[in-house]
Amino acid sequence: MTYPRxxxxxxxxxxxxxxxxxxxxxxxxxxxxEARLGANENGFGPSPKVLEAIKSHxxxxxxxxxxxxxxxxxxxxxxxxxxxxNIVVGEGVDCLLGYLVRLIVGQNDAVVTSDGAYPTFNYxxxxxxxxLHKVPxxxxxxxxxxxxxxxxxxxxxxxxxxxxxxxxxxxxxxxxIENMAANLPEGCLLVLDEAYIDLAxxxxxxxxxxxxxxxxxxxxxxxxxxxxxxxxxxxxGASELIRSFEKIRNHFxxxxxxQIAALAALADQDGLQTIQSQVTASKKRIAEIAxxxxxxxxxxxxxxxxxxxxxxxxxxxxxxxxLIAMGVFVRMPFVAPQDRCIRVSCGPEKEMAIFAKALPxxxxxxxxx
Amino acid sequence: MTYPRxxxxxxxxxxxxxxxxxxxxxxxxxxxxEARLGANENGFGPSPKVLEAIKSHxxxxxxxxxxxxxxxxxxxxxxxxxxxxNIVVGEGVDCLLGYLVRLIVGQNDAVVTSDGAYPTFNYxxxxxxxxLHKVPxxxxxxxxxxxxxxxxxxxxxxxxxxxxxxxxxxxxxxxxIENMAANLPEGCLLVLDEAYIDLAxxxxxxxxxxxxxxxxxxxxxxxxxxxxxxxxxxxxGASELIRSFEKIRNHFxxxxxxQIAALAALADQDGLQTIQSQVTASKKRIAEIAxxxxxxxxxxxxxxxxxxxxxxxxxxxxxxxxLIAMGVFVRMPFVAPQDRCIRVSCGPEKEMAIFAKALPxxxxxxxxx
Numbered sequence: 001m002t003y004p005r006x007x008x009x010x011x012x013x014x015x016x017x018x019x020x021x022x023x024x025x026x027x028x029x030x031x032x033x034e035a036r037l038g039a040n041e042n043g044f045g046p047s048p049k050v051l052e053a054i055k056s057h058x059x060x061x062x063x064x065x066x067x068x069x070x071x072x073x074x075x076x077x078x079x080x081x082x083x084x085x086n087i088v089v090g091e092g093v094d095c096l097l098g099y100l101v102r103l104i105v106g107q108n109d110a111v112v113t114s115d116g117a118y119p120t121f122n123y124x125x126x127x128x129x130x131x132l133h134k135v136p137x138x139x140x141x142x143x144x145x146x147x148x149x150x151x152x153x154x155x156x157x158x159x160x161x162x163x164x165x166x167x168x169x170x171x172x173x174x175x176x177i178e179n180m181a182a183n184l185p186e187g188c189l190l191v192l193d194e195a196y197i198d199l200a201x202x203x204x205x206x207x208x209x210x211x212x213x214x215x216x217x218x219x220x221x222x223x224x225x226x227x228x229x230x231x232x233x234x235x236x237g238a239s240e241l242i243r244s245f246e247k248i249r250n251h252f253x254x255x256x257x258x259q260i261a262a263l264a265a266l267a268d269q270d271g272l273q274t275i276q277s278q279v280t281a282s283k284k285r286i287a288e289i290a291x292x293x294x295x296x297x298x299x300x301x302x303x304x305x306x307x308x309x310x311x312x313x314x315x316x317x318x319x320x321x322x323l324i325a326m327g328v329f330v331r332m333p334f335v336a337p338q339d340r341c342i343r344v345s346c347g348p349e350k351e352m353a354i355f356a357k358a359l360p361x362x363x364x365x366x367x368x369x
Numbered sequence: 370m371t372y373p374r375x376x377x378x379x380x381x382x383x384x385x386x387x388x389x390x391x392x393x394x395x396x397x398x399x400x401x402x403e404a405r406l407g408a409n410e411n412g413f414g415p416s417p418k419v420l421e422a423i424k425s426h427x428x429x430x431x432x433x434x435x436x437x438x439x440x441x442x443x444x445x446x447x448x449x450x451x452x453x454x455n456i457v458v459g460e461g462v463d464c465l466l467g468y469l470v471r472l473i474v475g476q477n478d479a480v481v482t483s484d485g486a487y488p489t490f491n492y493x494x495x496x497x498x499x500x501l502h503k504v505p506x507x508x509x510x511x512x513x514x515x516x517x518x519x520x521x522x523x524x525x526x527x528x529x530x531x532x533x534x535x536x537x538x539x540x541x542x543x544x545x546i547e548n549m550a551a552n553l554p555e556g557c558l559l560v561l562d563e564a565y566i567d568l569a570x571x572x573x574x575x576x577x578x579x580x581x582x583x584x585x586x587x588x589x590x591x592x593x594x595x596x597x598x599x600x601x602x603x604x605x606g607a608s609e610l611i612r613s614f615e616k617i618r619n620h621f622x623x624x625x626x627x628q629i630a631a632l633a634a635l636a637d638q639d640g641l642q643t644i645q646s647q648v649t650a651s652k653k654r655i656a657e658i659a660x661x662x663x664x665x666x667x668x669x670x671x672x673x674x675x676x677x678x679x680x681x682x683x684x685x686x687x688x689x690x691x692l693i694a695m696g697v698f699v700r701m702p703f704v705a706p707q708d709r710c711i712r713v714s715c716g717p718e719k720e721m722a723i724f725a726k727a728l729p730x731x732x733x734x735x736x737x738x
Contacts, residue, residue, distance in 0.1 A: 004558035004582070004610060005526045007475040015615035021436040036432070045431040054430065054626070058423040061598045061630065062414040063405070064591075067390040091460055095619050106376040120621070127617045157374045189373035213373070222433075229430045229625030241373060246384035248496045250464050252489070255624045256598030257423070261430065 034327035035351035042226035043347025047271025053264035065254035093233035105130035116335030162193040169300030196302035198224025282346035313339035322362035403696035404720035411595035412716025416640025422633035434623035462602035474499035485704030531562040538669030565671040567593025599627040651715035682708035691731035
């Protein structure tokens with residue numbers, strides 16, 4: 001007997017994971033990391049008010065999360081000056097990207113992204129049978145012209161850009177993104193991943209009509225608000241597009257404490273400002289550590305810094321391996337020439353000091369290979 | 370310009386929700402419910418040790434959940450005497466059912482379930498373009514013979530059964546389920562939803578070889594462990610089938626505090642026993658309330674009781690509407706003749722007393738219509 005009957009698509013998919021988690025690396029090296037600076041988590045954590053909200057509502061864990069995320073969407077609508085109908089909340093941006101791809105990408109449909117951009121988006125495109133087309137970065141920036149040209153060339157249903165960018169931390173100004181939205185090819189939806197926007201200067205926030213039928217924006221509580229572990233993302237877009245998520249989303253998928261934490265985080269804008277200041281100082285600290293080791297770093301509009309290790313990808317990978325071996329969890333870009341860098345997430349001084357101590361040794365060891 | 374290009378399937382899907390949440394009902398009636406007894410949540414909540422675990426780990430909310438749920442799967446493997454490779458953890462059973470359907474059900478593929486069984490499963494089948502075939506209940510039990518006959522007739526890829534059943538609370542013994550697994554049609558996978566199994570007698574737990582290629586079992590921390598709001602479910606099955614989830618699942622979808630809460634809940638089997646006792650007492654109480662009103666109730670192997678309102682579906686719907694209006698959140702089966710019942714979830718005495726007070730008035734009002 002042959003069970004089960006996988007779909008034709010499922011049979012072709014590899015068992016793959018966009019990222020290996022730091023805990024798996026800890027298990028394989030047999031020791032915990034001393035500094036967790038690799039996943040662009042926010043080491044400063046959520047604000048004290050948010051922690052208090054989680055604790056004081058823990059006893060509500062027996063109730064399902066409210067399936068419409070009504071209160072959170074209402075608060076977000078006020079915060080952004082838009083309507084609730086323009087917002088869908090989901091279990092992190094990863095989940096919402098999956099839903100979006102499912103709605104729009106069928107077998108062999110074309111999708112465009114940058115080579116070296118967010119692997120989880122690519123994973124979803126592959127998972128629904130889409131055909132992914134990649135364009136190179138241009139001077140460590142995502143190349144908006146090349147993205148649109150490629151989208152036009154292949155008749156893409158989706159074109160993805162993160163602004164600020166991950167993994168380089170670079171930023172396009174609002175005007176560049178607005179131009180992109182104004183010049184989309186027929187039928188192509190712009191997926192504007194603004195996961196890091198809460199840590200970017202306000203000049204990065206494009207002015208786009210909320211009912212623009214060609215743009216959907218992804219936001220998260222994982223980065224600026226320090227709640228990666230709670231899994232709360234949201235998408236902003238035209239009401240018709242947002243409503244389409246109701247066709248497929250896991251309506252009772254939201255964790256109730258996550259909804260409560262996000263609501264508390266949004267209400268505590270002073271707390272966000274404190275975190276923003278901490279992140280700014282931490283980025284400066286990482287740049288100083290790079291400079292102390294004779295390296296340059298890229299200006300970052302996010303909560304991480306790409307440090308240029310000054311040689312090729314093999315060298316940066318050697319530096320990374322040494323850091324991992326020394327108990328410092330960092331990651332790096334996947335694709336040349338961006339892979340000359342390692343990517344270090346912001347965090348408290350304790351972790352920074354560990355990184356500062358490890359980096360010279362890692363560089364020395366990598367150079368000795 | 371036309372954006373976006375929805376897939377052919379997405380264009381055909383309605384914007385639908387398997388259940389309206391109680392909070393939406395509260396908003397529409399303009400007042401909170403006094404007793405929340407409708408969603409088969411566990412009103413006794415998680416054990417004190419679990420609450421303490423959530424609170425004491427709240428500060429970890431800045432870290433992504435471990436993408437393999439390694440520690441939880443290791444603990445579950447020990448608990449069940451199986452291997453980690455036989456377990457996949459996901460954001461509630463709803464999410465895992467969605468993944469399973471995605472892996473196995475393509476456009477027009479046949480799936481079999483009982484008419485009136487779990488709507489969220491049906492929602493996922495529709496969402497992936499599957500063709501759903503339903504068989505009636507038999508004397509308020511899911512009809513295992515009819516399910517298999519229909520699966521054979523239509524060449525189903527999946528056949529779904531919940532044991533214990535929702536919404537009736539009835540139970541098949543282990544032997545009946547084992548027979549079902551032994552008589553599956555070629556290529557048909559049995560989806561055995563055991564969401565309520567932690568509240569059922571051990572006679573309900575079938576002995577099935579873990580590597581049986583034709584069965585996947587769904588378990589959850591939402592019911593017995595009282596953690597519905599945390600969204601932790603898991604599937605148990607043959608390692609090859611379980612591994613296939615790695616192709617499509619949202620690897621970083623698990624809430625970190627949910628993983629911690631589930632691990633603490635599993636470790637606290639004394640806490641589970643306490644909850645089981647509370648649920649048993651509460652079921653007795655609900656049955657007494659029914660009897661006090663001249664109604665019968667169905668024996669239940671779950672954490673809810675179906676009360677037979679003694680007339681047809683219209684009457685039960687009227688009773689339900691009266692209860693809702695009185696601030697008592699309950700639900701009821703969707704399909705005749707099961708819709709002669711209302712379904713009341715277990716909960717603390719405070720809620721029971723409110724229900725006990727409301728029911729006679731609701732019956733009186735419904736009879737007066």
